Amino acid sequence: MSAASNALPTVPPLVEPVESLSRAELERYSRHLGLPGFGIEGQRRLRAASVLVIGAGGLGSPVINYLAAAGIGSITIIDDDVVEASNLQRQIIHRDADAGRPKVTSAADAVHRLDPSLAVRTIEGRLTPENALELFTGHDVVLDGADNFATRYLSNDAAELTGTPLVWGTIFRFAGQVSTFVPGHGPMLRDLFPDIPEPDSVPNCAEGGVLGVLCGTVGSAMATEAIKLICGIGTPFIGRLLRCEALTGEYSTLRFSPDPDRPQVTDLAEVTAACTVDSNAGAAESTADEIDVAELRSVHDDVLVVDVREDWERELSAIPGSLHLPLGSLRDGGWQALESALSDSDRAGSPIDIVIHCKSGARSAQAVEMLSGSVPPGLRLRSLAGGIDAWEDVPRASADPRN
Template identity: 35%
Template sequence: MNTERYQRQTILKGFGHAGQQKLTSAKVLVVGAGGLGAPVLSYLNAMGVGTLGIVDNDTVSLSNLHRQVLYTEKMIGLPKVVAAKSQLQAQNSNTNIKLYQTFLSISNALDILESYDIVVDATDNFPTRYLINDACVLLNKPFIYGALHGFEGQVSVFNYQNGPTYRCLFPKMPSADAIPNCNEHGVLGILPGIVGNLQALETIKVVTGIGDVLSGTLLLFDGLSQRTQRMKFSLNPDNKEIRSLATSYDFDCDVQFKTIEAIGVKRLMVDGTIELLDVRTLEEFQELHLQGATHIPLNELEKRAGELRRESPVYVICQSGIRSRKAILTLQKLFPESEFIQVIGGMNKIDSYANTY
């Protein structure tokens, strides 16, 4: 341990060299290297956490940079795990950084989480959060939760010292229609930094044993008023009785349809042989779209669905994938005999590739 590097921490009463040694020995997994993951990784790395695991299967895009301050313009198109490791190693060469360039899934979650002490949820979707929760309950590991919406954020710690789990606060996954997302409603660039830093702080507290951990407490942060609220919640013992992962953590898991990667649909559009439906807002469509796409905003889809030719499979795209799934569920009810294919990752993925047009 480099005593000079961490001197300003080790002279803190109640932290000291013992706290620093605990950080050095700690193994923390961060799921998601985006808006929340960037500040979490930066500060845990700077403060001396010995081993950091990073799970992410996305690439750096220009639209990330207003909030994901770990990355630079030169990194656009690079896998986030690769770009993150480069930056983190330059910041602290002593950290053992392990990369998992993949989505966390039922097939790999338990294997990946098993070797870590703490899991930080820096994702942006409900299915992954429920998967993380259940895996952490099975493996008896705490996880640090953070979430964003507009000008607001949430932080809590689940499954800590037999405390409440994520399912104690949110027993059932909401429907896809009930979920707002930053691609539709936006997020102020600085907010992920604030919430991510609060997650990093809770991680440090769990590792070292200092302070009061947000177990059984949901911290609500309003960026516009600089106000915080605390909401208490209790353990439901039934939520500790998980014996295996669920068979699916997807929305409407009983409804199945085909998917295609963004780069694949882009290549097909060049040939001009497919029908592509873009269900984003008019403003999003005007800012960037694939030439030849049919534009029908999601909120107008039911009354305008007849504009689709449907002579061949219809490929459906949005910004990230949430609205395209909602659109396909709507279209399948209207046209059960037609085929609809979701573009995975949406325009976020298209934007990661150079020369979109």
């Protein structure tokens, strides 16, 4: 990352304005029309614009809500997930009644409650190397609220290849970041973070947590950036990374410039490999020695179950008789941490098979992989496939092979 120049880049408006606004639109957006430098022409540009929003979760929720309220012409929403109860703490576009529904469907319904005339396209799936270039080319600006590194770098590379402006945001625990990347008008994501991190190098929201209201702070900033780009007003966060810390209330801006030594993006080959690893993460984890729920129920009294989730997760549910040892403790202490926990348990007399579990099987598979080289001879270490989610989904009677 090279030093940034003092001049802040600006870009011309992304779209030509629609010819006119209806009387109803003039009334609806009247608070915009009096803004200096924005006015009726800015509103006409918004009405002409099409945006692609990647993710209908924590960041996508305020992005979609505010762009729809602002009078954007059309929105495409892409997400492959369904609404869960744990989403509702921060994903404000969804309601309790939406649990179990595709997020894109729930989000589209919310948009139409706000503005029945707004054009909404939904894609229940993921952004992939196969569809990214076409989707980016078909929209004026893209807002990336993805929750994984592979998709973020895919968005960057697709933006570079198609020349499409990209607004990027990320959140973790109490901190958030926002930047804007406009090919040909400043640095891109790879100038700031050149290499794609490993998929599990940073805990996700389920493991690390996230302050719900922070999504509104970062998502609103992202929507603001999109409006500035579309209308050609203000100074976008091109070559700047906005950083906010919720606990201290501090905001800071990191300036950065294009890296002259960075290889230019010429295709999606590298990011295709990263996306393959990310999408196959579950399959890769399942290659670890696993046990399914039915077998665990049948041998439950003869194995030691170790729960690597956090304290608060055990407040929701726990497998009876399980030993608690958070994954972070295993990362720090390795096999010795497990041995120490075993020495304090009632089952430390002789070697016993161990089953490690988490919520869905991802963290327990990591634990098995970390410990696999330290397991004493004669002791079998396995991960519970599907985690406690699978345990709770399969009733005891139906899981017992003797029934």
